[in-house]
Amino acid sequence: MRQERRFYKTGGLGVTRLASLTLHAEKLHRDDVWAAVERLAQRAAGLGARLTFFVHPFWALAAGADIATRVVRLAELGHEIGQHTHYYDARTGRVPGHKAGDLDPGNVVRRLEEDRAALERAGVPPRGFVSGAWAFPEGLAEWLAGHGFTYDCSLRTYAPPSNASGMTPAAAPHFLRDGLLEVPTTAPLRRAIGLLPGSARLGDLAYRLVYCHDDDLLDLRKRAALGYLLAILPFRGWRLVSAGEIAQCCREELMRHG
Ligand SMILES: [Zn+2]
Numbered sequence: 001m002r003q004e005r006r007f008y009k010t011g012g013l014g015v016t017r018l019a020s021l022t023l024h025a026e027k028l029h030r031d032d033v034w035a036a037v038e039r040l041a042q043r044a045a046g047l048g049a050r051l052t053f054f055v056h057p058f059w060a061l062a063a064g065a066d067i068a069t070r071v072v073r074l075a076e077l078g079h080e081i082g083q084h085t086h087y088y089d090a091r092t093g094r095v096p097g098h099k100a101g102d103l104d105p106g107n108v109v110r111r112l113e114e115d116r117a118a119l120e121r122a123g124v125p126p127r128g129f130v131s132g133a134w135a136f137p138e139g140l141a142e143w144l145a146g147h148g149f150t151y152d153c154s155l156r157t158y159a160p161p162s163n164a165s166g167m168t169p170a171a172a173p174h175f176l177r178d179g180l181l182e183v184p185t186t187a188p189l190r191r192a193i194g195l196l197p198g199s200a201r202l203g204d205l206a207y208r209l210v211y212c213h214d215d216d217l218l219d220l221r222k223r224a225a226l227g228y229l230l231a232i233l234p235f236r237g238w239r240l241v242s243a244g245e246i247a248q249c250c251r252e253e254l255m256r257h258g
């Protein structure tokens with residue numbers, strides 16, 4: 001890994017600059033979304049960039065659709081598959097038009113297990129995770145650490161939206177428990193349109209972890225913004241890697257500096 005890190009060094013002052021474009025993938029069962037996602041995945045792979053897809057199988061399961069072959073296709077293109085979970089209540093997905101969360105510990109674990117089981121069935125056991133809607137429910141870190149996850153991106157380095165009460169921005173990557181690492185997300189795609197998205201710093205490592213949704217690709221401006229980042233970040237010296245690779249570099253940085 002040391003060798004690889006030297007390879008990553010692109011900053012003039014010995015700073016490793018890594019950027020990750022991550023997609024919260026909730027609608028891969030929709031053919032229009034999938035077509036746009038596959039095009040982006042192919043283009044990124046052709047540029048030597050690894051994307052991270054945090055997949056939320058919930059709506060596909062609710063629609064009776066099987067997204068396994070699509071998820072495997074993304075993995076075969078070299079991209080990382082992580083897990084994304086919203087803690088929807090028991091009525092969501094069953095009662096048309098109803099969508100609400102339920103952070104009761106039993107419901108949280110049920111939703112986490114459902115999504116993880118779907119990804120395991122697809123043959124891509126996830127190691128990275130991000131919650132939906134800025135949630136970080138009690139018991140989440142414990143569940144992740146106990147189910148083979150190595151990092152979480154649910155926290156953000158920027159101010160929460162006004163409806164996310166109780167959340168505060170996270171300053172920097174840190175260990176949560178039992179080797180599970182928190183690698184905060186640094187910017188939503190909308191902040192990246194026309195400018196470079198926010199970054200975070202940890203020792204000799206600077207990173208950007210940008211997120212958007214899979215169906216954002218149906219929006220011409222957002223699709224253009226992603227294309228812009230794919231081109232401009234390497235040009236500015238940021239190597240495009242998966243979120244998992246950023247997490248691994250954060251881990252080494254934290255362990256080196258105790
Ligand atoms: Zn989501």
